[in-house]
Amino acid sequence: MSTIHATPLTITPKFNLKPKSLKHSWSGVVNIDQFKWLSWSAVHEALEMARDEIGAHTVRAVGMYGFGNRVFDKDPRGFKNPAYQGKRSNFSMLNTYFDGCIDRGVTPMFTTCFTPEVMASGDKLVFDGSGNVTAPKNLDQWEEFVELSVREAAQRYGRKRMREWLFETWNESNLEGGFWVGGQELWLELWKRSVRAIKKVDKDFRVGGPSTARGGWVGDLLDYGNANDCLPDFIITHCYNNDSEGDTALSPFDGPQSDKISKSPNFAAGVIRGVKSICDSKNYAGEIHWNEWGSSWFPCDANRESENEAAFIVKTMAEVHDQADVFAYWNLSDIYNQVGYGRETFHGNYGMLNQQNIRKPNYHAHQLLCRLKDQKFEAVVEGGSELSNVLCAGNEETRQMMLYHYQGPEGKTPEAKRITVEVDAASPFFRPKLFRVTENENNAIKRWENAGSEPYMTPADSKRWKDSSALQETPLSALTIEESEGTRKISFDMEGRGVALLEWHVEPFTEPMRM
Numbered sequence: 001m002s003t004i005h006a007t008p009l010t011i012t013p014k015f016n017l018k019p020k021s022l023k024h025s026w027s028g029v030v031n032i033d034q035f036k037w038l039s040w041s042a043v044h045e046a047l048e049m050a051r052d053e054i055g056a057h058t059v060r061a062v063g064m065y066g067f068g069n070r071v072f073d074k075d076p077r078g079f080k081n082p083a084y085q086g087k088r089s090n091f092s093m094l095n096t097y098f099d100g101c102i103d104r105g106v107t108p109m110f111t112t113c114f115t116p117e118v119m120a121s122g123d124k125l126v127f128d129g130s131g132n133v134t135a136p137k138n139l140d141q142w143e144e145f146v147e148l149s150v151r152e153a154a155q156r157y158g159r160k161r162m163r164e165w166l167f168e169t170w171n172e173s174n175l176e177g178g179f180w181v182g183g184q185e186l187w188l189e190l191w192k193r194s195v196r197a198i199k200k201v202d203k204d205f206r207v208g209g210p211s212t213a214r215g216g217w218v219g220d221l222l223d224y225g226n227a228n229d230c231l232p233d234f235i236i237t238h239c240y241n242n243d244s245e246g247d248t249a250l251s252p253f254d255g256p257q258s259d260k261i262s263k264s265p266n267f268a269a270g271v272i273r274g275v276k277s278i279c280d281s282k283n284y285a286g287e288i289h290w291n292e293w294g295s296s297w298f299p300c301d302a303n304r305e306s307e308n309e310a311a312f313i314v315k316t317m318a319e320v321h322d323q324a325d326v327f328a329y330w331n332l333s334d335i336y337n338q339v340g341y342g343r344e345t346f347h348g349n350y351g352m353l354n355q356q357n358i359r360k361p362n363y364h365a366h367q368l369l370c371r372l373k374d375q376k377f378e379a380v381v382e383g384g385s386e387l388s389n390v391l392c393a394g395n396e397e398t399r400q401m402m403l404y405h406y407q408g409p410e411g412k413t414p415e416a417k418r419i420t421v422e423v424d425a426a427s428p429f430f431r432p433k434l435f436r437v438t439e440n441e442n443n444a445i446k447r448w449e450n451a452g453s454e455p456y457m458t459p460a461d462s463k464r465w466k467d468s469s470a471l472q473e474t475p476l477s478a479l480t481i482e483e484s485e486g487t488r489k490i491s492f493d494m495e496g497r498g499v500a501l502l503e504w505h506v507e508p509f510t511e512p513m514r515m
Contacts, residue, residue, distance in 0.1 A: 006418035006493055009383040011401055013392045013423065019375035022393055025321050026313075026369050027055035029109075029166075031292065031331035033338065033350075034063040034127060038097035038108070046333045046353050047106045053471075054366040059101055060109040060291055060328060062171045065116050066130045069093045071149070072116040087118055089145065091152045098153065110153065111168045112146050112194050114179075119145065124181050127338055135182035139193050146197035150205070159202045167207040168236055168291070169194040174216040184217065188224050195230040206233040208289060214243045214251040215275045222282045234325075235284070237275060238292035241268040241312070242409070252278055265312075265387060265408035268293065269319045276323045289326035294350070299339045302348040305445050307498040310365035310437045311406035314499045317369060318391040318404065329366070333357075344455045345465075346445050356462040358444050359469040361498070364437045367471050368501045371435075373398055388414060399423075400503040407497050417494040421502060425488040428506040432481075432490065434474040438498035444469040474500075 030050045037043050038061060050056035065071050070093050078084035101108040114131040115121075119141055122134035136142035154162055173180035173187045180187060187210075195207050209232045210217045218237055225231035242262040243251060252274030253259075259266040272290065279288060295312045296304055303309060317327065334342060334351035342349050345356070352363035373395040381390055391402040401421055405414050423429070439446055444465065448454070457465065479502075480491040494500055 006416040007383060009381065009388060009403075009417045009419050009494075011390050011392070011403075011419070011421045012380040012382075013399070013401065013421070014378040014380070015394070015399065015423070015427070017378055019377045019394070022372060022374050022376040023322050023325075024055070024370070024372070024374070025324055026317050026327045026329075026366060029058045029060060029289070029291065029326050029328035030054070030056040030106075031328055032059055032061040032333055033331060033336040034130070035061045035066065035094070035097055035111075036063065036068050036130070037061070037333070037335050038100055039093075040335060042355065042357060043333060043335055044100055044104055046335075046357050047101065047104050049353065049357060049359075050332055051105050053370075054363070055370050056106055056332075058107045058109055058166060059332075060111065060166075060168065061097075062111055062113060063127055063131045064094065064111045065114055065149075066127065067117055067132070068130045069097075072118045089148055091149060094149070094153075095156060098157070102157070107165055109166045109168055110150065110162075110198075111171070112149075112198075113168075113170045115142070116145070122181055124177070126179060133179050133181055135180075135186050135190065139189060142190065143193040143197045146194050147200050150198050150201045154201050159205075163202065163204050163206075165205070166234075166289075167198055167205055168211050169207065169209050171211055172213040172238065173210065174212040174214070184220065188221070191221070191224075192228050192230045195232075208232050208234040208236040211236040211238070211291065213238050215239050215271045216251065218252065218275050219278045219282065222279070222284055232286065234287040234289055235275070235279060236289045236291050238330075239268050239271045239290060240293065240297040240330075241265070241295045242297060243267070243271070263409050265315075265406060265411070266319075268295075269316055272316075272320045272323050287325035288323070289328070290324055291326070291328045292330040293327055294330050299336075299350065300348040304350070304362065305346055305348055305360050307361045307438050307443055307496075308407050310361040310499045311404045311497055313362055313365040314369065314391070314402060314404040315387070315389070315406050318389065318402070329362070344453070345457055346448055346453075356457055356466055358462075358465050359471070360445060361437045361443055364435075364442045364471050365499055368402065368435055368437070368499060371501060371503070372400055372402060383417075387411070388417065397507050398503060398505055400501060403494065403500045403502075405494055405497055405499070414497055416496060418491060419494050419500065419502075420489050420491040423488050423490075425483045425486050427488070428508075429488060430505040430508050432476065432479060432502065432504040434476070434479055434492055435471065435501045436474050436478075436492075436494070436498065437500070438495050440495070441474060441498075442472055 120132040121137035254273035255270030334349040372393040377392040379392040
């Protein structure tokens, strides 16, 4: 690309100053839409990819007690035998899901939702009828059932292993009429009963909540938990950058008033800081987990599949990675049917991987974040902005510059940038690498559009596209390295929106001695 019209952005890292710790909170937990998908071979493959490429060790899915999982079902022996007629608890399908995850080195999250049909107080359903979101009509029965399901799992997998699992109660109960019918007071009682049921099996099992939308109910749950001996072991909540509607945010918020609207590129970061402030104000010492987050909660949003989403992810993590312990992007896979099952190879869905496990730019953003080392360095940036900035990382062996170039919800397309990193010419500099995720690099969606946007792929085409979507280094010919007056300048171009990672080693590579 020509640099004639590129605006300069100059980065001067301060490697001579003491670094801070860089928390890799973006790594560890991934989401699959619903439990029912956890038996699919494509989901198993997605989990293996996430384990190997973005550090996944836990998978969360909702609807564990959903109708399709047959947790309360007929006994087939009752076909002609009245002695076996009626419904009974049955965790065979859950065991199949759990086994599939564990066999792939990924721990399932135990998510107690929704209400089994036989226990439900009403008929409000989600997920095409597979989940009843009305409150249990008998909380004693609910508590017994939760305890039974946990005890069954503990007998199968062992309490010692399950002390490493995460437990979650319900999903987005503050969206009344959407994922819960019954109000906050009743949900808090259900929370207390669920925690008690789980802790009866093992007091060291870790239960998180409130698992609400928009960062809601966090302070309420902490107050209730302290008063009723059911404090969450860790906080769970969700946030999307477009959660706010109108001029008043529906979430806790810590930041300028001008960012307290969904049209701001900084809304999600403000909500994340707001929840941390609430926890700090109540002296809560547990972890904070954002089990769903992203730029948009819309099930179909083409921008989420673009290079701009990669920039949003890196920007947000650069700003608030230290405000929580887990950020689990929603979600890993396009295998999803809350508003219909997609036909097109790419159709704006939530996944970082499409139905054929072709990697999208948002997946590559996580791959690049996971390459970062565990130390964070200060840097002086000239020509940048809140939307075009850098995360400077490294350790004793490596130096890294993670750049993001983001277009806000109502902003203009960013100008091309000529990126220059300036370091001491006498400092060691070995084996540089450059990765870019842009409109034309590491962008399978753009290549698919250019190839004609075929809705269905043959198995051979799916494999070819999946293999070709692996993260690719940018050729080193894209780097310009100059030295003058004691300064080394490493330059490259950044076209429009996207992210880039420049890294190099400060120690020469030595081949191991062969005997």
